[in-house]
Amino acid sequence: MNHPSFEDISSFIDKELPDWKIKEIEEHINMCPTCKEILNDLLLIEQGIKASHIEFDTQTFTMEVLEKIRPKTERRYNFRLKLATIGLVISLIFGTSLGIVRNRYRGNLDKGKQLLISQHNIISSGDMGVIFISDR
Amino acid sequence: MYKAKNYKDYDDSTLIKLSQKGDEKAFEEILNRYSNRIINLATRIMGSVDDGWDVAQEVFVSIWKNIKSFDSSKNLYPWIRKITVNACYEELRKRGKGLESSLDDVEEGEPSIDLPDVKYSPEDNYSKIELNEVIEKALETLPEHYRITLWLRAVENLTYEEIAETLNINIGTVKSRINMARKLMRDKLKYYLEVKDESS
Ligand SMILES: [Zn+2]
Numbered sequence: 001m002n003h004p005s006f007e008d009i010s011s012f013i014d015k016e017l018p019d020w021k022i023k024e025i026e027e028h029i030n031m032c033p034t035c036k037e038i039l040n041d042l043l044l045i046e047q048g049i050k051a052s053h054i055e056f057d058t059q060t061f062t063m064e065v066l067e068k069i070r071p072k073t074e075r076r077y078n079f080r081l082k083l084a085t086i087g088l089v090i091s092l093i094f095g096t097s098l099g100i101v102r103n104r105y106r107g108n109l110d111k112g113k114q115l116l117i118s119q120h121n122i123i124s125s126g127d128m129g130v131i132f133i134s135d136r
Numbered sequence: 137m138y139k140a141k142n143y144k145d146y147d148d149s150t151l152i153k154l155s156q157k158g159d160e161k162a163f164e165e166i167l168n169r170y171s172n173r174i175i176n177l178a179t180r181i182m183g184s185v186d187d188g189w190d191v192a193q194e195v196f197v198s199i200w201k202n203i204k205s206f207d208s209s210k211n212l213y214p215w216i217r218k219i220t221v222n223a224c225y226e227e228l229r230k231r232g233k234g235l236e237s238s239l240d241d242v243e244e245g246e247p248s249i250d251l252p253d254v255k256y257s258p259e260d261n262y263s264k265i266e267l268n269e270v271i272e273k274a275l276e277t278l279p280e281h282y283r284i285t286l287w288l289r290a291v292e293n294l295t296y297e298e299i300a301e302t303l304n305i306n307i308g309t310v311k312s313r314i315n316m317a318r319k320l321m322r323d324k325l326k327y328y329l330e331v332k333d334e335s336s
Contacts, residue, residue: 006315006318006319007311007315010314010315010318011311011315014289014295014296014314016295016296016311038322041322041325041329042318042322044267044271044329045271045318045321045322045325046290047268048267048268048270048271048272048275049271049272049275049286049287049290049291050290050291051268051271051272052268052271052272052275053176053291054175054176054179054185055172056171056172056175056176056189058167058168058171058172058175061167061171061175061189061192061193062164062167062168062171064193065167065171065193065196065197065200066160066163066164066167068193068197069160069163069196069197069200069201070160
């Protein structure tokens with residue numbers, strides 16, 4: 001058999017030839033280094049193309065698609081829900097930290113007041129933090 | 137009665153039927169199954185990851201909108217693949233590139249288009265990974281109608297007949313495109329393949 005054409009070797013890789021022709025080419029390639037080299041090159045290229053398959057972040061992709069297919073009202077509702085949640089979290093954090101600061105301030109004030117009272121016979125007006133110091 | 141709701145266990149046909157009833161979770165499972173392949177396909181046709189990602193998203197959105205028209209007894213993935221190819225060509229058409237060449241029958245012989253050389257400086261010994269990188273680079277420089285035909289053959293593992301159906305061309309054109317694409321790839325990669333042969 002003469003060398004098979006490049007087209008035949010290409011179709012041979014894809015098994016897009018009649019069985020008898022595949023067999024004929026196979027037998028030839030086993031004996032012919034020239035055609036074997038062409039076949040090997042094409043197989044390497046094939047492998048390289050297969051390897052160029054990328055692994056994408058499909059989780060993000062899916063989330064974005066789902067966001068797009070949701071009805072607008074639901075999206076608006078979700079957006080509002082998100083806003084409300086963020087607002088709640090912020091006010092909780094803000095409120096808590098404000099409480100801590102206030103309690104600490106009060107605690108310090110109470111300690112200071114007690115110290116002053118014990119040392120200087122002081123009368124406290126109480127909660128408002130206004131203190132009166134009596135003359136000795 | 138208790139009904140298992142693990143969507144991973146459902147076949148495509150069930151997922152379609154559920155999606156047709158508006159079950160978003162079923163559609164999410166379809167996305168999990170096929171989005172990576174579809175983004176890859178769109179990326180190859182469009183020639184960029186960003187464009188491929190965007191077109192693939194539009195494809196799934198339009199599938200959700202048109203899911204009711206799909207016959208659930210048919211295979212899902214080939215349908216999605218065909219929609220993707222059409223959507224990419226449509227996008228390329230809007231941008232005024234690619235389509236004329238993709239619809240032309242390819243003549244055997246030397247290509248009329250000037251192809252840029254692969255810009256890699258080969259070393260005497262290089263790994264398979266490096267060769268694959270050069271091959272990917274070479275694939276990117278192919279005209280898009282060669283690139284997509286070769287991709288459908290190599291990665292999607294389609295027969296010539298399936299490629300013809302997907303691209304709306306005849307089998308003879310598929311065959312000549314694949315031959316030409318391989319010829320071009322081999323010419324571009326000649327030096328690298330020779331080095332590879334010597335080093336192996
Ligand atoms: Zn030979």
